[in-house]
Structure formats: C-alpha cells, structure tokens
Amino acid sequence: MPKTLADLLSGVSVYHLIGDPATPISALVYDSRRVTPGSLFVAIRGQHSDGHNFIPQAIAAGAAAVVVDQRYWHGAVSAEVPVVVVADSRVALAPLAAAFYEYPGQQLTTIGITGTKGKSTTTDLTAQLLAAAGRTVGMISTVDFQIGTRRWPNDTRQSTPEAPEVQALLREMVVAGCDTAVIEATSHALSPRWGRLVGCAFAVAVMLNIGHEHLDFHGTFEQYRADKAQLFALLAERHGPTWAIVNADDPHHGTFLAAVPSQTMRLRYALHAPADVQGQIVHSGPASSHMRIHSPWGEIEVNVPLPGRFNASNVLAALTVALTQGVPLERAAAAVAHVRAPRGRMVSINVGQPFTVIVDYAHNPDSFEQIFTMLRPQVTGRIIAVFGSAGERDVSKRAIQGEIAGRMCDLLVLTDEDPRGEDREAIIAQIAAGAERAGKRPGSGYLCIPNRAQAIRTAIAAARPGDMVLLLGKGHEGSIIYADYTLPWDEEGEARRALAELGYHAKEQA
Ligand SMILES: CC(=O)N[C@H]1[C@@H](OP(=O)(O)OP(=O)(O)OC[C@H]2O[C@@H](n3ccc(=O)[nH]c3=O)[C@H](O)[C@@H]2O)O[C@H](CO)[C@@H](O)[C@@H]1O[C@H](C)C(=O)N[C@@H](C)C(=O)N[C@H](CCC(=O)O)C(=O)O
Numbered sequence: 001m002p003k004t005l006a007d008l009l010s011g012v013s014v015y016h017l018i019g020d021p022a023t024p025i026s027a028l029v030y031d032s033r034r035v036t037p038g039s040l041f042v043a044i045r046g047q048h049s050d051g052h053n054f055i056p057q058a059i060a061a062g063a064a065a066v067v068v069d070q071r072y073w074h075g076a077v078s079a080e081v082p083v084v085v086v087a088d089s090r091v092a093l094a095p096l097a098a099a100f101y102e103y104p105g106q107q108l109t110t111i112g113i114t115g116t117k118g119k120s121t122t123t124d125l126t127a128q129l130l131a132a133a134g135r136t137v138g139m140i141s142t143v144d145f146q147i148g149t150r151r152w153p154n155d156t157r158q159s160t161p162e163a164p165e166v167q168a169l170l171r172e173m174v175v176a177g178c179d180t181a182v183i184e185a186t187s188h189a190l191s192p193r194w195g196r197l198v199g200c201a202f203a204v205a206v207m208l209n210i211g212h213e214h215l216d217f218h219g220t221f222e223q224y225r226a227d228k229a230q231l232f233a234l235l236a237e238r239h240g241p242t243w244a245i246v247n248a249d250d251p252h253h254g255t256f257l258a259a260v261p262s263q264t265m266r267l268r269y270a271l272h273a274p275a276d277v278q279g280q281i282v283h284s285g286p287a288s289s290h291m292r293i294h295s296p297w298g299e300i301e302v303n304v305p306l307p308g309r310f311n312a313s314n315v316l317a318a319l320t321v322a323l324t325q326g327v328p329l330e331r332a333a334a335a336v337a338h339v340r341a342p343r344g345r346m347v348s349i350n351v352g353q354p355f356t357v358i359v360d361y362a363h364n365p366d367s368f369e370q371i372f373t374m375l376r377p378q379v380t381g382r383i384i385a386v387f388g389s390a391g392e393r394d395v396s397k398r399a400i401q402g403e404i405a406g407r408m409c410d411l412l413v414l415t416d417e418d419p420r421g422e423d424r425e426a427i428i429a430q431i432a433a434g435a436e437r438a439g440k441r442p443g444s445g446y447l448c449i450p451n452r453a454q455a456i457r458t459a460i461a462a463a464r465p466g467d468m469v470l471l472l473g474k475g476h477e478g479s480i481i482y483a484d485y486t487l488p489w490d491e492e493g494e495a496r497r498a499l500a501e502l503g504y505h506a507k508e509q510a
Pocket residue numbers: 030031032033043044045046047048049050051052054156157158159160161162186187188189
C-alpha cells in the first residue's frame with residue numbers, strides 16, 4: 001500500500017513537520033548514497049560523519065522528505081522538501097521502519113535472544129528446533145540470515161542490523177510464509193540510545209547470561225545490563241501472549257524479570273540453580289553431552305551433539321523456547337540430537353596433522369575464560385592461541401583478554417582482529433600488557449605478529465604432536481577491517497592453507 005509521510009510518524013517524537021504530511025514515501029534510508037527517488041532520508045550524526053551534511057546529496061538523488069535531529073540540524077525553515085524535526089533521529093529510525101514495513105513483527109511469533117555469550121548459537125539452535133517441529137522460520141543472527149529454507153551469510157558486520165534492515169527482513173519473512181522469526185538481540189541494538197528493535201513486537205524474550213562486554217558504549221556494567229533488559233520491556237508491544245525466559249544460573253536474571261510486563265508468563269531454566277526447566281548433565285565427552293531434563297511439560301533425556309557445558313545451557317534455552325511454542329517435549333528432544341553449531345563456532349580442522357586446530361569466534365573475556373576452561377583438560381600438549389582485539393571498540397577488554405589467555409595458554413600469537421582506524425600495533429601492545437601480568441614474556445610466552453595470515457602460519461608451524469592451536473575472534477567473519485581498506489578473510493580457509501603448506505592436506509577426517 002502506498003504510504004505518506006504522516007503514515008510513518010506514529011510512534012516518533014516529532015518537534016515540527018515543515019511541509020506536506022501527505023507526501024508519498026517509497027523507501028526509508030539513512031545513507032544518502034542509497035537514496036532513490038521518493039525516499040525518506042533520515043539524517044543521523046555518527047562517529048565519523050554527520051548525515052545532516054549529506055541532506056543536499058539526498059535531495060539531489062530524489063529524497064521526497066528528510067528527517068533531522070533537532071540537536072544537529074541548523075537548516076533553513078524554507079526547505080526544498082518536507083522536513084521532520086525529531087528529538088533523536090537515530091531513535092526515530094525503528095518506529096519509522098516498523099511503520100514503513102507495516103509492523104511485520106505482529107504477524108510473526110518474534111523471539112528475541114540476548115546475553116553476552118551464546119546469542120548466535122542459541123538463536124540458530126532455536127531456529128533449528130522450531131523448523132524441525134514444522135514451523136516456517138526466519139532468523140537474523142551475527143552469522144546468517146534465514147527466510148524459510150533460504151539461508152545466507154550476514155555480511156553487514158552487525159549482529160543486529162539497523163532497524164530498516166531488520167523490519168525489511170521481517171516483512172520478507174511474512175511474504176515468504178514464515179510464522180516465526182528468531183532474532184539475535186545485542187545490547188547496542190537494545191540500548192534506548194539506538195532502539196533498533198523497537199517495533200518487533202517480541203512474543204518471547206530470552207536472557208542467556210551477562211558478562212563484561214561493550215563497556216565503551218554502555219559506560220557501566222549496570223547500564224549494559226539495563227540495556228539488555230530492554231528486550232524484556234519490549235514484550236509490552238505484543239498484542240497476544242508473551243513469555244520471558246531467563247537463565248537462573250546467572251546471578252543477574254532477576255534484573256531481567258523485573259523488566260517484564262505484568263501479564264507476561266515467566267520461565268527459568270538452569271543447569272545448577274533451581275528452575276522450571278531443569279537440565280542435569282549426566283555425562284559429557286569432548287564433543288557432546290547427555291542431559292536429563294525436568295520441566296512442566298515432563299521429563300526426558302537428550303543427547304547434545306555439541307561440546308561444553310555452555311552449549312548444554314544454550315540447548316536448554318532453545319528447548320525451553322520450543323516448549324513455550326507448543327512443540328511436544330519428545331519432538332523437541334529428538335530434534336536436539338541433530339542440531340549443528342553455526343559456522344565459525346568451535347570448528348575443528350582435521351587434515352591429518354598430529355595436533356588439533358580449532359576456529360572459534362570467542363572475542364571477549366568471558367568467552368575466553370569459558371573456552372580455555374573447557375579445552376584445557378582435553379589437551380595433552382600446549383595450547384597455542386592466536387587472537388587480537390577489535391579497534392574502535394571496547395578498549396578495556398584488551399588487557400583482560402591477554403591476561404586470561406596468558407594464564408590459561410602456553411603460547412599466544414597476538415595479531416589483528418579488526419584494527420579499523422586504530423594503530424594495529426598499539427592494540428596488540430595493550431593485549432600484551434595483560435599477558436605480561438599473567439607472567440608471559442615476549443618471544444617465549446607471546447609473539448606479536450599483526451599480519452593474521454602470518455600469525456596463523458607461525459602458530460601452526462610451532463605446534464607439536466598433542467598441542468592445540470586455537471584461532472580465536474574471527475570465526476565466520478568474512479573480512480578484516482583496516483582504516484583504508486577491508487581485507488576479505490576466511491579463517492578456516494587460511495588455517496587449511498597453512499596446514500597444506502606444511503604438507504597436511506589429507507581429506508577431512510572425522
Ligand atoms: C561504531 C558504530 O556504532 N557505527 C555505527 C554508526 O556508524 P558511524 O557512526 O561510523 O557512521 P558515520 O560513518 O559517522 O555516518 C553517520 C551517518 O551518515 C550517513 N552517511 C555517511 C556518508 C555519506 O556519504 N552519506 C551518509 O548519509 C551514514 O549512513 C550514517 O547514517 O552508524 C551507522 C548507521 O547507523 C551504523 O551502521 C554503524 O554500525 C557499525 C556497522 C557497527 O559496527 N556497529 C557496531 C558497534 C554494532 O552495532 N554492534 C552491535 C553489537 C555487536 C556485538 O554484540 O558484538 C551489533 O548489533 O552488531
């Protein structure tokens with residue numbers, strides 16, 4: 001249905017509207033380079049530039065109207081096209097997008113999954129369990145997008161894309177006949193400063209855990225936790241029943257329940273603490289575990305074909321979601337036996353070399369702690385970890401990563417992750433400072449090799465029988481971002497090439 005400017009403004013805090021509210025709008029964009037004739041251009045002030053400076057370009061490209069931020073717009077009142085002055089243009093983006101795409105979230109069962117660790121895996125597992133139970137599922141995750149049976153890589157380098165992309169995907173899901181959307185909800189996206197997920201009308205909100213992440217953006221841990229808890233407040237948008245699911249093993253789960261609207265149904269899941277959906281690990285091996293589950297829907301045993309206690313916890317969260325959606329316990333448990341991890345998560349590369357090589361996306365202190373604790377008992381030799389830390393992102397985590405890895409690994413090869421506009425060597429020096437605190441010394445305990453391809457080769461060449469080489473932080477990501485260019489990247493492929501250069505290129509072994 002054709003839309004007018006006025007149609008899009010409900011839910012937006014408008015200061016003034018200069019021009020005709022009946023102006024037809026054909027697209028919603030926040031980048032002048034993507035304006036097509038008839039677009040509504042939303043000007044946003046960013047870290048590197050200010051969208052308000054690109055209003056002339058947007059109008060020249062055919063923008064039918066512009067949305068500006070009252071704090072940053074100093075334009076003339078007699079504008080060439082209608083101007084909507086709003087309190088905060090970044091925050092206006094989500095309600096505008098939900099209205100532009102006609103609130104697709106209300107037509108789907110939207111499931112939001114937040115937490116510091118395991119979001120992408122649990123989002124994927126939830127989508128897999130619901131699809132196995134006959135639902136037509138869409139998914140938005142750091143790793144992949146999915147609409148029904150079509151899956152493709154998320155190349156946006158955002159875990160939760162901007163609101164226009166999220167709402168467009170949800171609309172596509174509705175058109176394609178999906179009944180369910182599983183959305184990975186990051187703290188940035190949930191923060192009221194950005195509010196990218198406003199308008200998704202979540203029916204289910206899931207909290208996995210809370211650790212140290214993105215304090216550069218949120219300021220304090222309390223703010224980070226409060227921002228993540230926004231997902232639970234968003235349940236109030238839903239017309240219909242809603243569920244709040246929290247991990248009772250995390251001491252912060254109460255904050256999330258406190259944000260829940262009164263009519264929402266609440267469920268706790270846990271491996272240790274008392275909970276509604278209680279998992280108990282009966283035994284666990286290097287690549288799988290066996291779990292007994294007690295729930296309001298009955299009791300059952302499941303095989304989890306993924307390594308580690310944290311994956312058992314992720315599976316429990318996904319299974320709890322499936323149970324709230326009417327999937328019979330037996331059916332959900334049977335589907336668990338066939339789940340797969342997303343790309344770049346704990347991928348073992350085995351081409352006949354006498355040591356282990358694993359690629360994983362772990363890139364923050366908590367996931368470092370978890371992965372090393374899980375793998376240490378399985379390694380007879382040394383752990384050699386290759387990693388870096390992102391530029392223009394949480395600076396405080398760098399030394400902590402170095403310290404944890406320094407404590408739990410034998411050799412660190414410090415390298416580029418995404419330096420962006422920062423000095424790559426300075427980032428590595430900050431990680432190294434943490435490694436030094438853990439007693440590591442340059443040359444013997446850690447090496448600084450910014451070039452990631454070279455770092456991987458050095459680590460693999462240093463490995464002896466029984467060692468484990470852990471390539472961390474890139475996982476599925478298809479690029480390394482530098483100030484002036486983006487280097488296409490394939491961590492798994494790079495590891496395979498490095499192994500092949502040493503003569504290991506047997507067909508993949510189980
Ligand atoms: C660091 C950061 O937050 N960056 C976000 C920010 O970019 P920016 O501040 O650099 O933007 P900018 O280049 O200054 O431009 C400002 C505005 O002018 C516009 N512009 C610019 C140039 C031009 O010619 N014309 C024009 O209109 C831009 O499109 C933009 O709207 O504003 C952009 C537009 O809204 C965002 O897409 C972008 O997210 C980037 C891709 C990003 O990496 N974000 C990260 C921090 C993020 O969102 N992460 C979370 C959490 C991940 C996790 O948990 O690990 C996520 O959900 O992914």
